[in-house]
Amino acid sequence: MSIQDFIKNEVTSNDVVLFMKGTPQFPQCGFSGQVVQILDYVGAPYKGINVLDSAELRDGIKQYASWPTIPQLYVKGEFVGGADIVREMFQAGELQSFMNEKGIKVAAKA
Numbered sequence: 001m002s003i004q005d006f007i008k009n010e011v012t013s014n015d016v017v018l019f020m021k022g023t024p025q026f027p028q029c030g031f032s033g034q035v036v037q038i039l040d041y042v043g044a045p046y047k048g049i050n051v052l053d054s055a056e057l058r059d060g061i062k063q064y065a066s067w068p069t070i071p072q073l074y075v076k077g078e079f080v081g082g083a084d085i086v087r088e089m090f091q092a093g094e095l096q097s098f099m100n101e102k103g104i105k106v107a108a109k110a
Helices: 003-013 030-042 055-064 083-091 094-101
Strands: 016-020 047-050 072-075 078-081
Touching (some): 003 016, 003 055, 016 030, 030 083, 030 094, 078 083, 083 094
Antiparallel strands (some): 016 072, 072 078
């Protein structure tokens, strides 16, 4: 399986996927940590995938979405964005609405 096939499989077979540096239990960068805190706060169930485990994965995820930075959040196969976009959506209450529209049960708007 190619790295692009692996990534596609992960984003299509899991409702919410966060490609991040580190793990949800132990983020290895501040931006990944911010997104983990937001997802945990809204109560969204998600799968965290550590890009530090593989240089091929780290490069492949950047190519997959044509997005140069990590973390990257995917919901129902759709690329949502990186830390800045997720934070802005959360602060505006848009992340919670977006997740609910996609059928992901989360806490009400903050």
